[in-house]
Amino acid sequence: MAERGIAYCAGDESELERIVRALGERFAIEQERTLRRRLYYDTFDWRLWRRRSRLWTEPEPAGARLVWQREPPRRRLGLALAAERGGEIGFAADLPAGRLRDRLTRVLGVRRLLPVVEVRAEGRLVRILDGRQKTVVRVFAELPAARAPGAPGPWTRLAPLAVVQPVKGYPGACREVTGFLGGELELAERQADELEAGSVLGGLGPAGGYTGKLSVPLDRDADADDALRAVLRELLETIERNEAGTIARLDTEFLHDFRVAVRRTRSALSQTRKVWAPELIRPFRRELSWLGGITGPMRDLDVYLLALPGYAAALPAPVRADLEPFRRLLESHGEAEQAKLASALGGPRYRRLIDSWRSFLAARPAEESRPPAARQPIVRLAHRIIGKAHRRILKRGRAIDDDTPPEALHRLRIDGKKLRYLLEFFRALYPPAALGPPIRALKQLQDNLGAYNDYGVQLRMLESCGGRLATGDAPGVAAVMALGRLAAELERREARERARFSERFAEFSRGETSEHFRALLAAGETP
Amino acid sequence: MRVLALYNIKGGVGKTASAANLAYLAARGGRRTLLWDLDPQGAASYLFRIRAKVKGGGRKLLRGDRALDEAIKGTDFEALDLLPADFSYRKLDLALGTMKKPARRLAGLLQTLEPEYDDVILDCAPSISLLSESVFVASDALLVPTIPTTLSLRMLERLGRHLARRKRFRRAAVLPFFCMVDCRKKLHREVTAGAGADAEFLEAVIPYSSLVERMAVERAPLHAFASWSTPARAYERLWAEIEARVPS
Numbered sequence: 024m025a026e027r028g029i030a031y032c033a034g035d036e037s038e039l040e041r042i043v044r045a046l047g048e049r050f051a052i053e054q055e056r057t058l059r060r061r062l063y064y065d066t067f068d069w070r071l072w073r074r075r076s077r078l079w080t081e082p083e084p085a086g087a088r089l090v091w092q093r094e095p096p097r098r099r100l101g102l103a104l105a106a107e108r109g110g111e112i113g114f115a116a117d118l119p120a121g122r123l124r125d126r127l128t129r130v131l132g133v134r135r136l137l138p139v140v141e142v143r144a145e146g147r148l149v150r151i152l153d154g155r156q157k158t159v160v161r162v163f164a165e166l167p168a169a170r171a172p173g174a175p176g177p178w179t180r181l182a183p184l185a186v187v188q189p190v191k192g193y194p195g196a197c198r199e200v201t202g203f204l205g206g207e208l209e210l211a212e213r214q215a216d217e218l219e220a221g222s223v224l225g226g227l228g229p230a231g232g233y234t235g236k237l238s239v240p241l242d243r244d245a246d247a248d249d250a251l252r253a254v255l256r257e258l259l260e261t262i263e264r265n266e267a268g269t270i271a272r273l274d275t276e277f278l279h280d281f282r283v284a285v286r287r288t289r290s291a292l293s294q295t296r297k298v299w300a301p302e303l304i305r306p307f308r309r310e311l312s313w314l315g316g317i318t319g320p321m322r323d324l325d326v327y328l329l330a331l332p333g334y335a336a337a338l339p340a341p342v343r344a345d346l347e348p349f350r351r352l353l354e355s356h357g358e359a360e361q362a363k364l365a366s367a368l369g370g371p372r373y374r375r376l377i378d379s380w381r382s383f384l385a386a387r388p389a390e391e392s393r394p395p396a397a398r399q400p401i402v403r404l405a406h407r408i409i410g411k412a413h414r415r416i417l418k419r420g421r422a423i424d425d426d427t428p429p430e431a432l433h434r435l436r437i438d439g440k441k442l443r444y445l446l447e448f449f450r451a452l453y454p455p456a457a458l459g460p461p462i463r464a465l466k467q468l469q470d471n472l473g474a475y476n477d478y479g480v481q482l483r484m485l486e487s488c489g490g491r492l493a494t495g496d497a498p499g500v501a502a503v504m505a506l507g508r509l510a511a512e513l514e515r516r517e518a519r520e521r522a523r524f525s526e527r528f529a530e531f532s533r534g535e536t537s538e539h540f541r542a543l544l545a546a547g548e549t550p
Numbered sequence: 551m552r553v554l555a556l557y558n559i560k561g562g563v564g565k566t567a568s569a570a571n572l573a574y575l576a577a578r579g580g581r582r583t584l585l586w587d588l589d590p591q592g593a594a595s596y597l598f599r600i601r602a603k604v605k606g607g608g609r610k611l612l613r614g615d616r617a618l619d620e621a622i623k624g625t626d627f628e629a630l631d632l633l634p635a636d637f638s639y640r641k642l643d644l645a646l647g648t649m650k651k652p653a654r655r656l657a658g659l660l661q662t663l664e665p666e667y668d669d670v671i672l673d674c675a676p677s678i679s680l681l682s683e684s685v686f687v688a689s690d691a692l693l694v695p696t697i698p699t700t701l702s703l704r705m706l707e708r709l710g711r712h713l714a715r716r717k718r719f720r721r722a723a724v725l726p727f728f729c730m731v732d733c734r735k736k737l738h739r740e741v742t743a744g745a746g747a748d749a750e751f752l753e754a755v756i757p758y759s760s761l762v763e764r765m766a767v768e769r770a771p772l773h774a775f776a777s778w779s780t781p782a783r784a785y786e787r788l789w790a791e792i793e794a795r796v797p798s
Contacts, residue, residue: 101581150626158624
């Protein structure tokens with residue numbers, strides 16, 4: 024609540040009363056009852072909170088107001104909404120046009136705004152007046168309470184506060200009031216963040232709790248399988264936390280994070296085979312592969328639908344509208360795929376997998392089913408498999424020339440992901456400064472390979488959809504012709520990425536980058 | 551940042567009351583609003599219980615010797631600030647005359663407020679002078695309160711011709727509206743009904759009301775003491791139209 028002024032903490036309600044009374048004895052005041060209500064919003068991964076900004080709605084006589092308190096010292100942006108929307112803001116892009124929408128869209132990207140904490144503060148506004156009966160300082164004496172939005176549960180009291188809000192142009196009066204509260208009444212000034220306090224009390228966990236980023240604390244001398252289980256548990260938690268949002272399809276990032284966590288899990292298992300008894304791990308690998316398979320088509324459609332406006336923008340204006348039937352077709356495929364996906368994630372096979380995987384990760388396997396590799400220190404294993412993954416990329420990549428078929432690039436892309444995941448799993452074992460350069464070098468290469476792959480996938484989807492749109496009537500013909508333009512655009516982009524590959528790979532395979540990898544592994548050797 | 555000027559060559563047409571009420575509504579609608587009382591009479595400052603005094607006078611403000619921001623006072627209403635009048639404003643024209651590019655001076659000054667405010671509302675003195683030209687250049691819209699009489703319409707026409715003459719005046723949209731309309735008067739009824747012919751008037755009509763006059767007794771905008779009243783509602787409709795007509 025720092026955005027509202029200087030906050031003083033009162034021990035309880037009666038102390039707050041005493042403060043108001045004391046202000047009345049010392050200054051000319053006017054009082055009015057106030058009821059402040061706020062519904063705070065953020066994305067699932069707390070994008071606003073992380074930028075030290077807050078977004079909320081507050082009811083107004085006509086409808087509601089959306090307020091975005093941006094990172095200080097940037098100022099607030101506000102927007103009138105027709106109604107409070109009962110916690111349903113949706114996507115920033117759906118807001119009425121204006122600066123708030125444009126800036127917010129940039130920060131939120133494709134993530135949906137979800138209500139996170141509801142705050143209600145009863146209290147009084149004490150206006151300190153000058154000789155003209157004009158307000159020169161405002162003091163809000165209030166009793167805030169918070170709860171999780173949606174379920175109308177009980178309110179949890181937060182600390183009572185007296186917030187002094189200066190009025191512009193009357194700094195002297197404000198100094199007098201804060202001097203009185205801090206000096207004569209000996210109240211302690213404090214930073215009060217009701218979103219932070221409310222999210223903990225509301226049972227949401229700490230504000231900023233979820234992030235798609237992996238960060239697992241590891242002890243370098245821990246047994247390899249113990250350390251890996253810690254990593255895998257973290258990934259399982261990510262899978263489970265994104266489950267509901269994926270099923271409800273709140274936004275596309277839930278499925279994305281869900282899939283990344285599944286893929287990281289599979290990648291971890293395939294690169295550490297010697298650490299596990301094969302018969303214990305085989306069923307999990309099979310089932311996780313199934314999980315990866317059933318979530319793939321929906322994600323491909325998501326990527327396509329997200330990229331389509333960008334492709335359309337590259338086409339001449341008259342053609343853009345003709346892409347609409349294709350977009351609708353993708354959307355209807357999406358609906359069908361989503362239904363399948365939701366029923367699979369709600370079904371027994373998925374439940375069994377998650378439950379058994381969780382109990383597998385909970386405890387160390389019996390000693391007799393722990394291969395010798397499981398007992399090596401994690402740092403040694405990490406060193407070995409990171410080195411191996413790096414060498415594999417160099418070898419595969421060097422074999423690629425301008426005539427190599429796309430499959431080889433696809434395999435290289437997967438190798439790149441594997442290496443990237445290893446660097447993320449074992450982040451804690453290496454100094455952050457040593458991790459930066461190899462990750463950046465790898466990212467450059469992966470961006471190229473990823474884009475190349477996406478265009479290929481999308482071209483193939485285009486081919487398989489084209490037939491369905493050619494129904495013979497006039498709009499069908501226009502739609503198919505638009506697809507031809509789109510295909511040409513995708514081919515152009517695909518060729519561009521393919522042409523960039525050799526340069527990107529040369530960058531990755533040059534001596535300096537390899538030196539970074541050597542330095543990283545060397546840094547891991549010395550504790 | 552939007553700059554809206556309440557302007558009319560004539561006095562006593564409801565400029566200050568309109569400026570105060572519209573500024574109040576802008577702030578209530580969530581826009582950070584500054585009302586600049588440019589009239590040396592200081593009526594708008596008085597309405598908001600703020601002393602009509604600027605340290606160093608208007609000349610220093612215009613010359614940029616003193617930052618506008620330092621002279622601004624918060625009002626009793628959140629998000630609504632006021633830049634007070636000063637008696638020295640009566641000589642602003644003389645001061646402007648000695649400066650380079652006088653007509654652009656105000657626009658340049660207002661630019662410094664861009665990060666602070668969404669709307670700036672100028673309550674102008676009734677005259678046509680170098681200062682008003684500076685207002686024409688700086689504004690996105692001229693809101694012209696007009697009493698529905700033949701003479702008022704004539705003045706409005708003249709203003710239109712004057713603005714059309716200079717290219718730099720043409721940026722501001724001219725949005726006249728009827729003010730202090732007394733529906734007991736036949737002339738008022740006739741003019742309000744048939745005025746569409748020459749100038750395009752905003753649809754909302756501000757009726758004559760003793761409540762508007764009472765603002766000077768209450769020293770507050772209309773909504774602070776009579777939010778339910780007919781003129782308060784009329785100002786709400788007027789503000790909604792302005793919001794729709796002048797993009798921010």
